[in-house]
Amino acid sequence: MTETKADTGFIHVFESGGDPARKPLLLLHGTGGDERDLLALGRSVAPGASLLSPRGKVLEGAAPRFFRRLAEGVFDEADLRRRTHELADFIVDARSRYGLPAPIAVGFSNGANVAASLLLLRPEALAGAALLRAMPPFRDPPSADLSGKPVLLLSGLLDPIVPAADSERLAALLASEGAAVEHRSLPAGHGLSQADLSLLTGWLSRV
Numbered sequence: 001m002t003e004t005k006a007d008t009g010f011i012h013v014f015e016s017g018g019d020p021a022r023k024p025l026l027l028l029h030g031t032g033g034d035e036r037d038l039l040a041l042g043r044s045v046a047p048g049a050s051l052l053s054p055r056g057k058v059l060e061g062a063a064p065r066f067f068r069r070l071a072e073g074v075f076d077e078a079d080l081r082r083r084t085h086e087l088a089d090f091i092v093d094a095r096s097r098y099g100l101p102a103p104i105a106v107g108f109s110n111g112a113n114v115a116a117s118l119l120l121l122r123p124e125a126l127a128g129a130a131l132l133r134a135m136p137p138f139r140d141p142p143s144a145d146l147s148g149k150p151v152l153l154l155s156g157l158l159d160p161i162v163p164a165a166d167s168e169r170l171a172a173l174l175a176s177e178g179a180a181v182e183h184r185s186l187p188a189g190h191g192l193s194q195a196d197l198s199l200l201t202g203w204l205s206r207v
């Protein structure tokens, strides 16, 4: 395991996987998480995949995030755009540093929202994305060419943070840009359930 600060300034962990047939995973934590949060999840849902896991650079109090928000579910979109490009540049650097193909993002909550933003602003940065409890990141979304890009969207029917209509809207938006979207709504809240992990494991074995 390597823990280091890349030139683009993200504290991150890189774990080299043993299975070259597996695409690497870009693990993106939720608010208050860090670069270690999703490592065990990554190892379990994609055994043998390399794991690249940055820590969000924005602090809300003591809680790391990937971009600023003005209130819960209300994003500072100028900051979101800037941070999304910074994260995409980090991916470019990390790919050349560690010799990786484009990764599949696995993002939870705030990490899922920045992954959705990456898809819309820098689609070439990702080979695909699993968005766990994501909402539409932009009020007026940019258009992007997502032709054939695999996207798994897992939402919780009892999620108090992401209303069902918002996850439907995000699924429709990504599909309208050409992504191969699989959207499943689970009997769960904002937290992840066993069903999330099973669906994610199956999806990752197919992409």
Ligand code: MLT
Pocket: 030, 031, 069, 072, 073, 074, 109, 110, 111, 113, 161
């Ligand atoms: C966000 O700010 O990205 C969403 O509200 C999810 C969260 O981090 O709580």
